[in-house]
Amino acid sequence: MKPEKLSDIKKELAGRTVQELTEICLRIAKYKKENKELLNYLLFDSDDPLLFSEKVKTFLEEDFKAMQKHYYHSTKSLRKILRIMNRYAKYTGNKQVEVEFSLWFCTNFLHYADLNTSHKPLQAIFIRQLEKISRLLPKLHEDLQFDYQGEFETLLHKADSQARWVSKSLYL
Template structure:
């Protein structure tokens, strides 16, 4: 089966009635958890971005508290999983402010992990890549937000 392009799907959806669209969306939501999460964000949480960010921060706190710190292997595995989850939530929002806020929070939490990430090259490199991404995204924001987030970035002791 050849997959249709986004343009083709868009033109086809224009010909559907609202009840057909609802049926298509509900059917789509049954296939993947990510589809359901995206629909949940779009329907319920996109109107209040601050509450969305604080909810994700709470989840990140919980995930960091559950990290097995017995070896760097388990720490790396857990940190990658947390970052993957954070990036998924960032993709739903598509707002640079949300991305910067969540990545800064992730880096702050990563710095708090004991034993320190400074003694592990992989974790240190992962941290530095996120900091570079934060700097790149800060440059695209409004000047006032750039200043605020730059101050938060300085607190990370880079």
């Protein structure tokens, strides 16, 4: 069975009453945790995405603190944190929040992860986040670009000095 196009769904929803729309939203939220989280964001947190990002950071900070130092377990923990972080960033649909999350993740990575390891998957997680930041920065407003570019350069200098496998010249 093939789902209808979004334009057809939009037309159908326009003809529904408020009560029917409420029932549809609640029924959708019942079936999947992501739908419920998105609905929660849209109803309660969408007016201030940056405040929402701070709540998410506080929530994920505990996962960083509980992360084990062994490279295998820390890689799994970091992937979990990234998965949750990207899901919440997707809810906001805001590039600034994505950059905030990525910078915050990289800073915490440098603080909590074992930087002396040669474990490629662990290194790749950090490298991908740096690449993501460098892709997202040009998409921001000029003023925000300037602010975040300074933070990004500071992060790169710190990473270059702490991890021998990071080269800041690749991202500047």
